[in-house]
Amino acid sequence: xxxxxxxxxxxxxxxGKKITLECxxxxxxxxxxxxxxxxxxxxxxxxxxxxxxxxEKGDLSSESTVSRIxxxxxxxTLESARPSHTSQYLCASSNGWNTEAFFGQGTRxxxx
Amino acid sequence: KxxxxxxxxxxxxxxxxxxxxNCSYSVGISALHWLQQHPGGGIVSLFMLSSGKKKHxxxxxxxxxxxxxxxxxxxxxxxxxxxxYICAVNFGNEKLTFGTGTRLTIIP
Numbered sequence: 001x002x003x004x005x006x007x008x009x010x011x012x013x014x015x016g017k018k019i020t021l022e023c024x025x026x027x028x029x030x031x032x033x034x035x036x037x038x039x040x041x042x043x044x045x046x047x048x049x050x051x052x053x054x055x056e057k058g059d060l061s062s063e064s065t066v067s068r069i070x071x072x073x074x075x076x077t078l079e080s081a082r083p084s085h086t087s088q089y090l091c092a093s094s095n096g097w098n099t100e101a102f103f104g105q106g107t108r109x110x111x112x
Numbered sequence: 113k114x115x116x117x118x119x120x121x122x123x124x125x126x127x128x129x130x131x132x133x134n135c136s137y138s139v140g141i142s143a144l145h146w147l148q149q150h151p152g153g154g155i156v157s158l159f160m161l162s163s164g165k166k167k168h169x170x171x172x173x174x175x176x177x178x179x180x181x182x183x184x185x186x187x188x189x190x191x192x193x194x195x196x197y198i199c200a201v202n203f204g205n206e207k208l209t210f211g212t213g214t215r216l217t218i219i220p
């Protein structure tokens with residue numbers, strides 16, 4: 001069973017609000033990732049981190065930001081939510097190159 | 113461009129049937145992952161392989177490096193196998209590139 005957790009599972013929020021999606025893992029993994037997935041579509045990498053104080057933007061441009069102050073915690077923040085941010089956001093972690101990836105349950109975000 | 117293609121996009125079968133889902137990729141890879149996503153949205157890793165074949169219960173994954181192709185097989189399929197199956201690859205780095213998924217529905 002994967003020890004990676006995302007909260008909240010579902011979030012409906014108004015335009016202009018600031019939101020933070022939480023992701024935590026208890027496996028001590030250095031590598032953590034945020035993916036965005038629209039319904040019926042493939043996952044796209046929006047942020048990744050290879051360790052504490054290391055964050056990089058992914059292949060898909062995103063207005064969100066991330067931080068990695070602790071190994072186990074990789075939160076994603078949207079300063080001002082917009083309807084175009086409506087999507088599912090999945091967090092994942094791995095122990096390194098060519099190792100199994102563990103995924104959280106996802107946060108389904110709706111901005112109204 | 114590094115690409116991953118899956119087929120079929122949708123598959124409906126009767127309970128008990130043998131299921132095959134295919135994945136092809138454009139250039140050499142360091143590893144290929146098969147993932148399962150249920151309607152709730154969470155993703156579970158089924159297999160990671162870089163050569164040969166792996167088996168877990170009723171699931172079998174194979175990869176042919178020369179042909180740049182992998183298959184996921186499900187024997188004696190069951191309605192609880194209904195999910196989206198996703199192929200993802202490492203193109204020589206730690207980031208994953210994903211296929212669009214195969215939506216499998218098993219009818220009792």
